Amino acid sequence: MTTFLGALLALVLWQGVLEALGNRDPVRGQMADAGGHRVRMIVSGTSGPGPTVILECGIGGSTASSWAWEQRAVARFAPVVSYDRAGLGASDPGPMPRDGERLVTELHTALEHAGLPPPYVFVGHSYGGLLARIFTEKYPDQVVGVVLVESSHPRVSPSTAPLKRYMGLLPLAPWAARLGLMRLFIAFARTDADRLPEPERREQRNYLASSRHWTGIVREMEAWGPLTSPEAAKTHGFGARPLAVLTAELSTKHWDGWTALQQETATLSSDSSHEIVPGATHGSAVTDSASAAFVSAAIHDVVTAAREHRRLTDVAAKPAGGLSSTGH
Numbered sequence: 276m277t278t279f280l281g282a283l284l285a286l287v288l289w290q291g292v293l294e295a296l297g298n299r300d301p302v303r304g305q306m307a308d309a310g311g312h313r314v315r316m317i318v319s320g321t322s323g324p325g326p327t328v329i330l331e332c333g334i335g336g337s338t339a340s341s342w343a344w345e346q347r348a349v350a351r352f353a354p355v356v357s358y359d360r361a362g363l364g365a366s367d368p369g370p371m372p373r374d375g376e377r378l379v380t381e382l383h384t385a386l387e388h389a390g391l392p393p394p395y396v397f398v399g400h401s402y403g404g405l406l407a408r409i410f411t412e413k414y415p416d417q418v419v420g421v422v423l424v425e426s427s428h429p430r431v432s433p434s435t436a437p438l439k440r441y442m443g444l445l446p447l448a449p450w451a452a453r454l455g456l457m458r459l460f461i462a463f464a465r466t467d468a469d470r471l472p473e474p475e476r477r478e479q480r481n482y483l484a485s486s487r488h489w490t491g492i493v494r495e496m497e498a499w500g501p502l503t504s505p506e507a508a509k510t511h512g513f514g515a516r517p518l519a520v521l522t523a524e525l526s527t528k529h530w531d532g533w534t535a536l537q538q539e540t541a542t543l544s545s546d547s548s549h550e551i552v553p554g555a556t557h558g559s560a561v562t563d564s565a566s567a568a569f570v571s572a573a574i575h576d577v578v579t580a581a582r583e584h585r586r587l588t589d590v591a592a593k594p595a596g597g598l599s600s601t602g603h
Contacts, residue, residue: 278311282390282414282517283547285398286345292326297455300316300602302365303315303317303339303341303441303474303478303513304316304317304318304365304467305318305387305389307358307385307389307532308365308384308385308388309361309366309369309384309385309388310369310380310381310384311370312361312365312369312370313365313366314358314359314360314361314363314366314367314369314381314382314385315358315359315364315366316339316340316356316357316358316388316389317339317346317356317358317400317583318355318356318391319346319347319348319350319352319354319355320351320352320353320354320355320602321352321354322564323350323351323353323354324353324582325353325394325582326352326353326354326393326394326395326396326419326420326578326582327353327354327355327356327391327392327393327394327395327396328349328353328354328356328395328396328398328441328519328574329340329382329395329396329397329398329410329579330345330346330356330357330358330398331356331357331382331397331398331399331400331401331403331407331586332350332357332360332400332401332561333400333401333402333403333425333427334401334402334404334492334496334499335483335492336361336363336400336479337359337360337363337364337365337468337478337479337488338357338359338360338364338366338403338483338572339357339358339364339365339475339478340471340475340476340478340482341357341400341471341475341479341561341562342357342388342398342467342561343377343471343472343475343476344471344472344563344567344568344571345398345561345570345571345574346565346572347472348367348567348574349571349575349578351478352578353396353576353578354391356386356389356391358382358385360373360378360381360382360452360491360495361373361378361381361491362487362488362490362494362495363482363488363491363492363495364478364482364488364493364529367546368487368490368491370379371494372494372498372502373491373494373495373497373498374502374503374506375405375406375409375498375499375503375506375507376409376413376502376506378503379406379409379410379413379414380412380413382406383410383413383414393414393416393417393418394417394418394419394581395417395418395419396418396419396420396421396422396423396574396577396578396581397410397411397418397420397421397422398408398421398423398424398570399421399422399423399424399426400423400424400425400426400561400572401417401426401427401557402427402495402499402503402559403418403426404423404424404425404426404427404428404509404540405426405427405503405504405506406503406504407421407423407426407431407566408507408512408543409434409507409510409514411510411513411516412509412511413508417572418590419516419517419581420516420517420518420577420578420580420581420587421516421517421518421519421544422518422519422521422570422573422574422577423511423518423519423520423521423540423578424521424552424560424561424570425521425522425526425557425560425561426540428536428539428540429504429505429508430494430503430504430508430536431504431506431536432499432500433445433499433500434564435508444531445492445493445496446493448492448493449486449489449490449493450486451486451489452485452486452488452489453486455484457483457484457485457489458484461483461484466480466483466558467556467558467559467561467562467563468480468483468560468562469580470559470563470564471562472564478504493587512542512543512544513543513544514545515544515545516544516545516576516581517544517546517547517549517576517577517580517586517587518541518543518544518547518587519547519548519550519573519574519576519577520537520540520541520549520550521549521550521551521552521560521569521570521573522537522549522550522551522552523532523552523555523556523557523559523560523566524551524552524553524554524555525554525555525556525557526555526556526557527551532575540564545582546580546586546587546588547587548573548576548587548588550569550573552569552570553569554566555569564569576590
């Protein structure tokens with residue numbers, strides 16, 4: 276028993292040293308006030324015309340790292356901002372509960388303090404799709420377009436498949452990270468983060484090994500089903516704003532009912548397209564360079580439609596191999 280406790284203590288201390296060393300790395304971007312705490316924001320492309328593109332990640336990610344390929348591409352034609360929600364990545368922890376209403380309010384506050392005024396095109400991946408609905412509902416005069424990549428749906432939450440099978444283990448993740456088990460896992464397993472360029476790849480891997488980051492994930496997951504999903508369900512859609520819905524090809528093949536939910540999401544606007552991202556999974560739809568090119572082209576279309584006051588279905592700027600748009 277003494278040997279076991281000694282080994283356990285050594286693991287905890289070693290993980291603490293590694294996390295401390297990782298925290299000494301310079302934080303890219305800027306820290307913006309989000310209402311009494313700071314969030315890390317990466318801003319680029321500010322010399323270009325608006326609207327400003329907001330990149331929002333799913334559960335478990337660091338937006339400022341996860342959207343690396345898209346941020347590089349979008350900065351060529353529009354101002355773009357990615358950020359880490361409070362408690363994730365390099366951002367400070369935020370007050371509880373970590374529900375959608377609080378998250379979008381904090382984002383809006385941070386945008387103001389970072390000097391990024393509207394109008395905005397909101398781009399959400401997975402859970403970020405729920406936040407896109409809530410942000411648009413809360414600030415309707417400031418959102419002029421939306422792109423949803425593998426968007427979550429209010430009827431899908433941690434209590435439903437395919438997430439339900441993992442929920443019992445999730446609260447153990449911060450403890451596993453404290454023991455260094457998460458760091459050991461990502462050292463040998465290939466994750467979606469490995470598809471990212473540097474330095475974002477290294478950042479994301481460090482965050483996925485961090486007990487602090489996993490604590491932030493757990494707090495968001497706890498609010499998802501009882502709070503965030505009902506908040507998103509009460510929203511009224513996107514009206515006539517240009518809306519691009521992108522669905523990963525492998526999700527359509529492996530998740531029963533997912534395609535129907537994505538098609539339903541596309542009906543949230545009277546000016547929408549729904550496309551399949553070839554060869555993509557739920558995560559790689561954002562982190563893989565080829566998939567990111569497809570996503571960036573969709574963002575370009577929505578920005579162009581909003582900027583020129585044209586219908587999305589009249590804007591044609593798809594990458595080679597892209598599928599045809601379907602208007603609603």
